[in-house]
Amino acid sequence: MSDFVQHAIFEHRFWLEIMQNHAQFIHDALYPSEKDDIQRANSFIHQFSQLLSYVPSLDGANAVSFSITVDDNVEQFKQFKLYLLRHQLSGDIGIHLTPTFVNHMVNELEEYQNVLSYLKKSEVPPIFHELHHHLIWLLDASGHAGIIHDDLDGVEKRLKQKSNEFAKHFEQFYLKAVELTGYLRTNMHSFPALSRFNKDVELEMTLFKTFLKELEEMELSAEVLGTFTAPMADHMWREEQYYLMKLAQAKEEG
Structure with missing residues (x-):
């Protein structure tokens, strides 16, 4: 193949x-x-x-x-x-x-x-710069965490707080990614602050994936109260996994 x-x-x-x-x-x-x-x-x-x-x-x-x-x-x-x-x-x-x-x-x-x-042109899609993926998926992840917060029952205080923290962190990361993207105009496509940013995002995203799996399992066993569904958790998990994989490819290329 x-x-x-x-x-x-x-x-x-x-x-x-x-x-x-x-x-x-x-x-x-x-x-x-x-x-x-x-x-x-x-x-x-x-x-x-x-x-x-x-x-x-x-x-x-x-x-x-x-x-x-x-x-x-x-x-x-x-x-x-x-x-x-x-x-x-x-x-x-x-x-x-x-x-x-x-x-x-x-x-x-x-x-x-x-x-x-x-x-469509029989071409392998190129490996895009890390910031290309950050700008797409960080805003998305912040939205995911916000949805979880809003869909959880009011009595699920700990889970709501956790999801709210993820939402805030991803939003802060997104704003930083916007600034870092501006730095690419120097024609420097890799620099220490970007490397640290990539590591910080990867760590937070890995924690969020674990959180999503926990929610999915709790939802399937009816252990969590709210309207958030297991299929939605699985959908979000797959997107975050794709994001992390694309980041790894971009770092390898860099």
Whole structure:
């Protein structure tokens, strides 16, 4: 199996499951009165499920055409998310998701489109600089921790405090990443402060992954009170794992 096909399988397997999850979250969050949008979300769930089931059969002959097909589906899904966001901002749709949550789902989708732009050309996606990943995933992680805090029952004081601390730390890291990105204009792509930052983020993200696994296990055994779900915890864990893997690749390249 070629290097390109291996990368294509890995990226599609990760991202198509994320897209399917997003469609499921939207489907489950829409008010019952939003019948047309529920139907559209359901259609995307099935589309991404079918595409995901095809990934193991990718080879040198079909990986590019598959990526082109996926790209079309992802663009349609992006337009659906933006449609939902527009209606949220206008206040004329019933959905149990915040505009920021939907906006972050668009950010993630656009990173998949970035990856697809290479796969469509039969190219292995390049290893992007660490700060590229920090800017995408730190804001996302802060949002994840915020969702956990808001979805936990008020009596879960310790867990709420822990999730709130993660949210604050990731937000602080994100602001630092914005500044560090500005430093790249010096054409210095590696420097001691960035190395320390990478280590700090990796440590915090590893702790957060452990926290997510604990929450998932507690949710599955009904030991935690709140509306936060085990599938949501698993979804977040997979994203943080992808982030850490991409960081490791970037450091190796540097």
